[in-house]
Structure formats: structure tokens, C-alpha cells
Amino acid sequence: MKSVEKHNKILVSATKVFAKKGFFNARISDIAKEAKVADGTIYLYFNNKFDILISVLEEEIGKIIEQIQKAIKKETDPHKMLTIFVHKHLAAMKQNKNLAEVIHIELRQSDKLVKEYRNKTFKQYIDLISEIIRLGQEQHIYRKEIMPGIAKRAFFGALDEVSRVWTETSTSSYSLEETTEQVLSLFLFGMIERRD
Amino acid sequence: MKSVEKHNKILVSATKVFAKKGFFNARISDIAKEAKVADGTIYLYFNNKFDILISVLEEEIGKIIEQIQKAIKKETDPHKMLTIFVHKHLAAMKQNKNLAEVIHIELRQSDKLVKEYRNKTFKQYIDLISEIIRLGQEQHIYRKEIMPGIAKRAFFGALDEVSRVWTETSTSSYSLEETTEQVLSLFLFGMIERRD
DNA sequence: GGTAGATGAATGACTATTCATTCATCTACT
DNA sequence: AGTAGATGAATGAATAGTCATTCATCTACC
Known part of the structure; x- marks a missing residue:
């Protein structure tokens, strides 16, 4: 080998x-x-046990992040960009459940190095969301009252928690497609029923 | 003493x-x-170190959860119920930053006992959200396409991640009121701009 | 002087890391 | 082609350090 x-x-x-x-x-x-x-x-x-954890975060998650970033940069329509983001993120989490669990658990660690990683690579990832929202606001597609700095966190937090369902239950539960659709629909249209 | x-x-x-x-x-x-x-x-x-952690979760978080549950049960209007939920949750997180950080970090632990706690008390807490959504759907206030089982997670995940901003930055950043308003507005109306 | 509560040094279990040794594979000389 | 010697990857037993937990002793109050 x-x-x-x-x-x-x-x-x-x-x-x-x-x-x-x-x-x-x-x-x-x-x-x-x-x-x-x-x-x-x-x-x-x-080098040591901690180095293994950092490597998992850097190498494994890094691949996913890079892939999503690349796919998004090809698009210009904010809706499509968000759709790609949600779908790819959830797909990655559903596909590699071990990695998903490590993200859910270990990325929270209070260790300095982990925080550093989170602050660096991860911030970059989440900021993709706020950039898309700003773009949508410039195009008058998204409401200008939305504060991208808060919305990006709400958006990512939602994805993160929603994807947890696949790591904690063994049953099939929700499908990737319906989850993607639900989250997108929730953030785009909200919960309030409207009469046309 | x-x-x-x-x-x-x-x-x-x-x-x-x-x-x-x-x-x-x-x-x-x-x-x-x-x-x-x-x-x-x-x-x-x-009894031991772990017992201290469990006690923190049980006693400290328990108080907050109970308080929020009680306040919500007095209301019947879904909008008001959600408002109370968001405001009280974020207020508690902003007020007790140490506890907030413990929730953010330790509630994720993969330990059996922690998972047990999360599954018991915490599920009950999150299920408050899905119950409110269902109520709103029955009253034709919330869209019937929303799946409460997914939405409750998205909602809680958003709150959880949004509140992290207060534990990780020392600067004043976003206020409690504007954060509450933003999250509510996001989930209720979505991001899409509408012409009246 | 008896007792409940408090102390903190001592214990011992646990495990990350090291390193002397092994051995499969490669090199280069006959 | 066959062989002696060199290489360094792999091994896992031994080490060394860390801490949760215990308990003999102390304190202060009745």
C-alpha cells in the first residue's frame, strides 16, 4: 500500500x-x-492525536467546501446559487455520515486550534451565504430589510441542525430532496400563508 | 455559607x-x-466530574426551558408564541454567556448520558416549535406545505447559531432586539421581496 | 469532646507517545 | 541470476505524565 x-x-x-x-x-x-x-x-x-483531528477537518471538510464554492461561482442567479449551496451541503452531510458527525461535534470544541480553523476556513464558507444574499438584494430579489450578517448564521445553523437528523437516527427519515426543498422554501418564502 | x-x-x-x-x-x-x-x-x-456537567445541563438549562414553556402556554396566537420563543431563548443566551457556551459545545457531545439528556428534555423543547407551527397551519396562518418536523430543526438551528455570535465575539455586535426581529422576520416572511 | 463539613496531599488508573527491534523490499556487485 | 548489505516502514511493549478520586486529618461550632 x-x-x-x-x-x-x-x-x-x-x-x-x-x-x-x-x-x-x-x-x-x-x-x-x-x-x-x-x-x-x-x-x-x-504528529499527535490532535493533528489527526485537525487533518480530518482540514482535508475532508476542505474538499467539500472547495467543491461547493466552485459550483456556486459558476452561477450568477442568487436563487440558483442558494439552491446549489443547500443541496450540496446537505448531500455531503448525508453521504458521509461519519464526517458529518465529526463536524457536528468537534467543530464546536473550545480548543484554540479548532476555533482557529472554524474562524478561518469556516467563516469563509458561511460568508458565501451573506454574499449571495447581498447580491440578491442588489438585484431587488431579496428584501432589503434582511441583515446578511444575521441571516447567514440563521441559514447555516438551520442547515447544520437539519442535517443532524441523518446522523442521529438510523431510520431513513427525511429524504435529501424533500429536506433541500423544505429549507429553501422556508427561507425564501417564509411560513406565512399568502392569498394570491 | x-x-x-x-x-x-x-x-x-x-x-x-x-x-x-x-x-x-x-x-x-x-x-x-x-x-x-x-x-x-x-x-x-x-458524585463525579460528569455528574457536574449533567447537573449544569439539568439545573441551569432546565430553568430556562421551563420558563419559556410556561410563558408560551399562556398564549394562543402562533405568531405571539413564536415571538416569545425567539425572544426568551435569545435573551437567555445573551444574558448567561457561560451557559450559552456550554450549551453550544457540550450538548453536542457524543457521550451516551449527554445524548440521553438531549433526547429527553431537549427534544421536548424543540417540539414546542413544531407544535406551534402545526397550530398555525390549522388556523391557516402558516403554509400547509411546511413540514413541521423539518422546520422545527431549521428554526432551532438558526437560533442556536445566531446566538453564538454573542459568545464568540467580545464586541457588542448585534442587539437582542434586532436579532429577534431579524430571525422572526426571516422565518415568517422569507427572503423574497414582494410587490404589494 | 463530639460531629459535620472541609481540606489537599497521595493514590492509582489510564493512555499518548516513544523507540529499540523486526523484516520485507530494494540495490548493486559478482 | 544470486546474494550480501542497506534501507526505512512498521511494530507494540515500555515509559512517563496527567488527573479524577479518595481519605486521613483538620477545623470550628455546638
Whole structure:
């Protein structure tokens, strides 16, 4: 097995173990066992336990973020951009449940390095939303009363919590499509019934 | 100092330390120092470290939840109920920042006992939202296409993430009133501009 | 002088990390 | 092609440090 593959195998195993037990309750030996390598081997690929977590965040989440950013930048219509954002985000969360769980749990950690990561890469991600909203406001599509700085958080928080349903229940529950549609419809049209 | 007071003092100190360092990085000696008692004294009031966390969740958050539930049950108008929910939730989060941070971080933990708590008390709290939405749908105030099971999560997730702004920034940032108004307006009317 | 409550040093369990050793694979010389 | 020697990836037992928890002792009040 090539060196890169082993690095990746440890990363995937770590994601699985972190998702199940949480970072602090995860043992290096758990990760080693899951990856079918010796404890010591882990240290040939990562500096320490924390470095593994940071790598999971950086590499795994980074891929998703980059992919979504790229897809959005091809569009100019705010509605379509938001649709892409919601759909891709939820799809990624539903597809990789271990990673989703690590995001839900570990990205909250109060550790300095984790906060740093959250502040850097993650802020950039969330700011995509406020930029789209501002764009929509300039085009008179979205209400000018909306404050993008608050709305971006509400929007992301909603996505984050909604996607949790897939990590915490084993039953099929809501489908990706209906969830996407619901969240979009909620934020675009609101809850109030209107007479045409 | 009476026994009850000391219990409470330890609880408040623990909340502060958990907020700053997170549960796993918090030392019993940190909590003891913060509460100005000896390490051993903690064990006269709590069974173990984890019991302290659970007590923080049960007692501190419990108070807030109960208070909000009570206030809502006095109302019958869905709009007013939601307004109360949003305002009281955000007010509580802004007022007690340490507790807010513990909620943001520790309620996510993958530990069995924490999950149990989340599933029990917390579900009940979130379900308040879906009940209000259903009520509004019956009264033809809210769109019938909205799925309360998804909307309740989106709603709570939004509140949760929005309130984080107060725990992570030291600057005054958004006021309680404008945040409440923004979130409500967002969920009720959506983002789309309409011509009357 | 008896007791409830408080103290904090000592204990011991737990685990991240290290490193001496192994061994499969490669190199280069005959 | 066969072999001696070199390489460094992989191993996992041993180490070393950290803390939650305990408990012998103390304090202060009745």
C-alpha cells in the first residue's frame, strides 16, 4: 500500500472513531485497530492525536467546501446559487455520515486550534451565504430589510441542525430532496400563508 | 455559607470553566479554584466530574426551558408564541454567556448520558416549535406545505447559531432586539421581496 | 469532646507517545 | 541470476505524565 493510501486510511478510520466516540474518548489504539495498523504507525503519518483531528477537518471538510464554492461561482442567479449551496451541503452531510458527525461535534470544541480553523476556513464558507444574499438584494430579489450578517448564521445553523437528523437516527427519515426543498422554501418564502 | 449556596457556587464555577475550556480540558482543580473550595469539597456535592456537567445541563438549562414553556402556554396566537420563543431563548443566551457556551459545545457531545439528556428534555423543547407551527397551519396562518418536523430543526438551528455570535465575539455586535426581529422576520416572511 | 463539613496531599488508573527491534523490499556487485 | 548489505516502514511493549478520586486529618461550632 502506498504511503498516501495509508495516510488516507488512517484519516478515514479516525473520522469513523471520532464520530462514534468523540475526540477525547477516542483512543489512538482504537484508530490504529480500525485502520489495521500498529499504534506507532499512526505517528509516522501524524504528529499527535490532535493533528489527526485537525487533518480530518482540514482535508475532508476542505474538499467539500472547495467543491461547493466552485459550483456556486459558476452561477450568477442568487436563487440558483442558494439552491446549489443547500443541496450540496446537505448531500455531503448525508453521504458521509461519519464526517458529518465529526463536524457536528468537534467543530464546536473550545480548543484554540479548532476555533482557529472554524474562524478561518469556516467563516469563509458561511460568508458565501451573506454574499449571495447581498447580491440578491442588489438585484431587488431579496428584501432589503434582511441583515446578511444575521441571516447567514440563521441559514447555516438551520442547515447544520437539519442535517443532524441523518446522523442521529438510523431510520431513513427525511429524504435529501424533500429536506433541500423544505429549507429553501422556508427561507425564501417564509411560513406565512399568502392569498394570491 | 449554606449547603445549597455552595452547591450552586460550584455549579456556576463549573459552568464558567466548562465554557472556557470545554468539559474534557476542564480540571476538577480548576473548578475548585474558581469556586474557592478544595478539590475534595466538590465530591461532597457531586458524585463525579460528569455528574457536574449533567447537573449544569439539568439545573441551569432546565430553568430556562421551563420558563419559556410556561410563558408560551399562556398564549394562543402562533405568531405571539413564536415571538416569545425567539425572544426568551435569545435573551437567555445573551444574558448567561457561560451557559450559552456550554450549551453550544457540550450538548453536542457524543457521550451516551449527554445524548440521553438531549433526547429527553431537549427534544421536548424543540417540539414546542413544531407544535406551534402545526397550530398555525390549522388556523391557516402558516403554509400547509411546511413540514413541521423539518422546520422545527431549521428554526432551532438558526437560533442556536445566531446566538453564538454573542459568545464568540467580545464586541457588542448585534442587539437582542434586532436579532429577534431579524430571525422572526426571516422565518415568517422569507427572503423574497414582494410587490404589494 | 463530639460531629459535620472541609481540606489537599497521595493514590492509582489510564493512555499518548516513544523507540529499540523486526523484516520485507530494494540495490548493486559478482 | 544470486546474494550480501542497506534501507526505512512498521511494530507494540515500555515509559512517563496527567488527573479524577479518595481519605486521613483538620477545623470550628455546638
